[in-house]
Amino acid sequence: MRSPLCDRFGIEYPIFAFTPSEHVAAAVSRAGGLGVLGCVRFNETDELERTLTWLDENTDGKPYGVDIVMPMKIPTEGTSLDLGAMIPEEHKQFVDKTLLALGVPPLPEGEGREGVLGWLHSVARSHLDVALQHRPVLIANALGSPPADVVEKCHEHGIAVAALAGAAKHALSQVANGVDIIVAQGHEAGGHTGEIASMVLTPEVVDAVGPDVPVLGAGGIGSGRQVAASMALGAQGVWTGSIWLGTEEYQNLVSNKGWSTAFTRASSADTVRTRVYTGKPARLLKTRWTQAWAEEGAPEPLPMPLQNLLVAEAHNRINASDNPDVISMPIGQIVGRMNEVRPVADVMADLVSEFEETVARLDKLRA
Amino acid sequence: MRSPLCDRFGIEYPIFAFTPSEHVAAAVSRAGGLGVLGCVRFNETDELERTLTWLDENTDGKPYGVDIVMPMKIPTEGTSLDLGAMIPEEHKQFVDKTLLALGVPPLPEGEGREGVLGWLHSVARSHLDVALQHRPVLIANALGSPPADVVEKCHEHGIAVAALAGAAKHALSQVANGVDIIVAQGHEAGGHTGEIASMVLTPEVVDAVGPDVPVLGAGGIGSGRQVAASMALGAQGVWTGSIWLGTEEYQNLVSNKGWSTAFTRASSADTVRTRVYTGKPARLLKTRWTQAWAEEGAPEPLPMPLQNLLVAEAHNRINASDNPDVISMPIGQIVGRMNEVRPVADVMADLVSEFEETVARLDKLRA
Structure with a gap:
């Protein structure tokens, strides 16, 4: 499995793995893919600093x-107290x-009150500053194009910029803003995602941005057949x-003991696209928590970044409760x-190996 | 582009084309695919009889x-008057x-009052009886497995039975009912469709039914890259x-002059999955008509077959109005x-040709 991205990034396989876990990211990179560490969970720059140092030392070079979470437009913001x-x-x-x-149950006194601050623009900027002191080859932004000065700074450091797009027109404006690589994120994906499924979205984005801008297919990819399908789509x-x-x-990274039960028993029908996690539509595991927000009489989720602040303590309580029926987990239909x-x-x-088998099988279907 | 289905049906390419138009069906079959005529629009068996005779004579052999629309459970029904x-x-x-x-505008006096009766079980049965007098090689059912006696009758006539499935568990029960071929219909498809996108659904159905039951990928397929992707998925x-x-x-078949304007200008984001067409979730072009049903205060659509009877005259009026902004058209995200x-x-x-190019391109990505 080769593509021009392998030479560009010095990787063996063009498999990019987004993960909040430095252990997963390091293992993917060591196995020949590109591990991409999600920074949003780091409230303290010191902790991110230590984690990236660990990554530097545990990826065999x-x-x-x-991955950062930064809207292009800088929102009004304040401390979590002001926003609260x-x-x-x-x-x-x-x-x-x-x-x-x-x-x-409630948390023990004094524990876990603070939410995830990575959704705040200022915190995302601090993540970037820390990252630039290390050796990432790619900065991905989960909310589309980052501001122009951020793109520029990455390029000065020789770092490629990727952005997630759920529609071809968004991809085009991202490229116009200097983004190097588009992640075409289909409806079936976990986390923030649009309405257009990968089968339609990927070729649409590929054709819109043209041959000079590499596109990564995202959404619904968990097997070599799906990798081959995504690459067939361009x-x-x-x-x-x-x-x-x-x-x-x-x-x-798992604190909830219900975690593995929750995803191993789930079918592909057990997800829901909802605004309850961050205020923007994101696909989550369907649980009693997401269902409660869908019931009649439930309030509309708040806009980003308020919704995440609203549910932050609830997430900490849910994670500590070890109940697989009540869980808050962004995950795609591949679950x-x-x-x-x-x-x-x-x-x-x-x-x-399944990619290789699939391509060999397809080759036999040629005229 | 070859697959075992080519030999089974005596076709050149495993491209199945569902269409309400006998002209399209005939042209697809003549071009090497398998045209599949949708029967739901035929209220009169005489008209279906004439149309299938025309197909017999215009497909170069x-x-x-x-394609019929028949629920497995036989619903209580009556004339359109009783149901009304x-x-x-x-x-x-x-x-x-x-x-x-x-x-x-309203229709001229005496015109277009009657709805589409093909959604009624008895009418779907009459379609089948007419079809058996002709030479179809495949009977597809848009609502999953047809009743056991229908499957049996088709098999007695040497006709394969296909059924649309939006989830692996439905596919399994269809196979248990004697269905020969599963159409895995992804979320992005036009018409009746489920929540799971093709990228996830196709391999799930393929693995569930096993190697002896051929699966057709449906939803989002309009180019050779998408054909290759679907076949990569199994x-x-x-x-x-x-x-x-x-x-x-x-x-x-087009009576609305707004038809080509409506779909040529639409983007992949301009569809909506809604129950307003038949009472079951189906993807339609997003127009002022579908939007009206989504507004606050709009009633919930009725169950099948009542909803279609409710909107039948409205559809006739809409079609006669030639307005591309107000149209009622099942269509997928490929629009x-x-x-x-x-x-x-x-x-x-x-x-x-794009399928062949795609597979050749993929072959170069192998290790």
Whole structure:
């Protein structure tokens, strides 16, 4: 499995793996793909600094990337305290009432009150500054094109910039802003995702941006057949996310003991695209928590970044409750095929070998 | 482009084309695919009889199929008059009010009052009886497995039975009912469709039914790259629908002069999955008509077959109004790539040649 992206980034396979876990990212890079560390969970720059130092030292010199969450337009913001004041009382009461109804206990006094601050522009900028002190080969932005000065700074450091797009017109404006690589994120993907499915979106984005801009196919990719399908659609590589939640290396990050039960038993029909996680539509595992927000009488989720602040403590409580029925987990429709916890290297090896088999099988169908 | 289905059906390419137009079906079959005539629009068996006779005579002896709409469970039903009595006054008033607001004129006295009866089980059975007097090689059912006696009857006549499935568990139960070929219909497809996108659904269905049951990939397929992607996912062929609405041969069936404007200008984001067409979730072109049903205060669509009876006259009025902004058209997300009206043979030739190019390109990516 080769594409021009392999030479560009010095990787063996054009398999890009988004993950919040440095252990998964390092294992993917060591196995020949490109591990991309999601930074949004790092509230403290010191912690990100230590984590990237660890990555530098545990990737056998192989390349890696980082993923930040930065809107192009700089929003009004403040401390989480200022923002907290903007959250309506009705929403806070709904969250409290729902957690009570779902049997999610409170946290011990003094624990886990703070939310994820990575959704704030200023924090995302601090992530970038830390990353630039290390050796990522790629900065990906989950919210489309980053601001122009950020793109420029990355390019000065010789770092490629990737952005997620759910529609061809967004991809075109990202390229106009200097973005180097487009991640065409289909409807079936976990996390932030649009309405257009990969089968339609990928070739549309590929044709829109033209042959000089590499496109990574994202959404629904968990096997070598799906990698081959994405590359048949014109992608030069794939962007994967959900499948790495089902790896042994990810367990370092897992606090909820219900985690593996929740995803191994889920079918591909057990996800929902909803605004309850961040305020923008994102695909999550369908659980009693997401269902509560879909019931009649539930409030509309708040806009980003307020919604995440609203549910931050709830997420911490949910994670501590170890209940697979009440979980808050961004995951794609591929969850239906995630039926066991495996080492990263095994997942990678299967992706590559099934890709090769698939292409050989297709070759026999030619006239 | 070859697959075992080519030998089974005596076709050159495993491209199955669902279409309500006998002209399109015949042209697809003559071009080496399998044209499948949708029967739901035929209220009179005489008309279907004449149409299938025409197909027999205009396919150069090439095979074709027919598509019926038959639920496995036989519903309570009656004449359209009996059923009409079950439609709430609120719904009738909403339709009248909406058509007025959208500027859709009434029909001339005595015209177009009757709805499409093909959604009724008894009418679907009459379609089957007519079809058995002709030479279809395939009977496809849009609503999953037909009743066991129907499957049996088809098999006695040497006719294969195909069924549309939007989830692996439905495919399994269809196979258990004797269905020979599964059409895995992804979320991005036009018409009745489920929540799981083709990228995830196709391999899931393929693996569920095993190697002895051929699967056709459906949803989002309008180019040779998409055919190759579907076959990479494990499909033995593809089931296409929307793209044939954009052909010269289809124009015989078009009464609304806004038709080509409506789909050539639409992007892949301009569809919506809604129950307003038949009562079951189906993907339609997003127009002022579908938007009216999504507005606050609009009634919930009725269950099948009542919803279609409710909107039947509205559809006739809409079709006669020639307004591309107010149209009722089942179509998939591939509509974004349907930018001109072309002959069927050109569409087929492009599907085949782009498939070959794609597989050749993939072959170069192998290790």
